[in-house]
Amino acid sequence: MLEGMGILITGGASGIGRAAAELFVDYGARVAVADIDVASAQIAVDSIVARGGSAIALAVDTSSAQQVDLMVEQAAEWLGRIDAAFNNVGIAHPLHPIDELPLSVWQRTMDITATGTLLSMQAELRHMTKAGGGAIVNTASNSGTHGTPMLGGYGASKAAVINLTKTVAVEYASRGIRANAICPGVIDTPPIAALAAAGTDFSQIINAPMGRIGTAREVAELAAWLCSGRSSYVTGQAISIDGGQTATP
Secondary structure (H helix, E strand, O other): OOOOOEEEEEOOOOHHHHHHHHHHHHOOOEEEEEEOOHHHHHHHHHHHHHOOOOEEEEEOOOOOHHHHHHHHHHHHHHHOOOOEEEEOOOOOOOOEOHHHOOHHHHHHHHHHHHHHHHHHHHHHHHHHHHHOOEEEEEEOOHHHOOOOOOEHHHHHHHHHHHHHHHHHHHHHHHHOEEEEEEEEOOEEOHHHHHHHHOOOOHHHOOOOOOOOOEEHHHHHHHHHHHHOHHHOOOOOOEEEEOOOHHHOO
16 A cells, blocks of 8 residues: 555654654555654664664654654655655643643644644655655544643644645645644553553543554554545545544433
């Protein structure tokens, strides 16, 4: 499905990003795995290479325009061309009602999630425009499509990701660039696993008709399809992957 493609993945050291890196390689891509935790990104790359895949680890703080530009430059040089980018950056924050949400928490959440996605897309778009096209997939969240109590900053940052994605899709369609967002529900990633280990039963909380939380690999499968030519007429969409949670009243 991704044979011969060069794909840049941010937030690729763990969770959904690492699952995507491994899956994309299984589907025939070469991947640049970028993360602020470059040591963990290198561990992911070493695992991919040991299985016969082609990957490189890159360090990046996506809230820094300079670092993002360098990351895209390095990825393009190593890959030869960035055919697709999976921007999988973002952080949550401690639970706060809106009237008690510290400005510092709001700012950090927006800097990493919203600004980080914006900066990544800006650098990727410059490259893809010159190369004649490409596909961008951004990790948003169901929290960006509706109100999520106590997570107002997180939800707002993901809503910004969705809007930026749709704007890019409209602005760049004529230049052969597609942009879509993925909106996961509760997914089995390290933060969720830690809460589950502490006794949180998400199957009783999420109200998903499928009765379970999702896996990082399932989200990666959707990202792979959106990066591939199989989704050639899909752009400007924010697609939920949540076991039917948002379909319930």
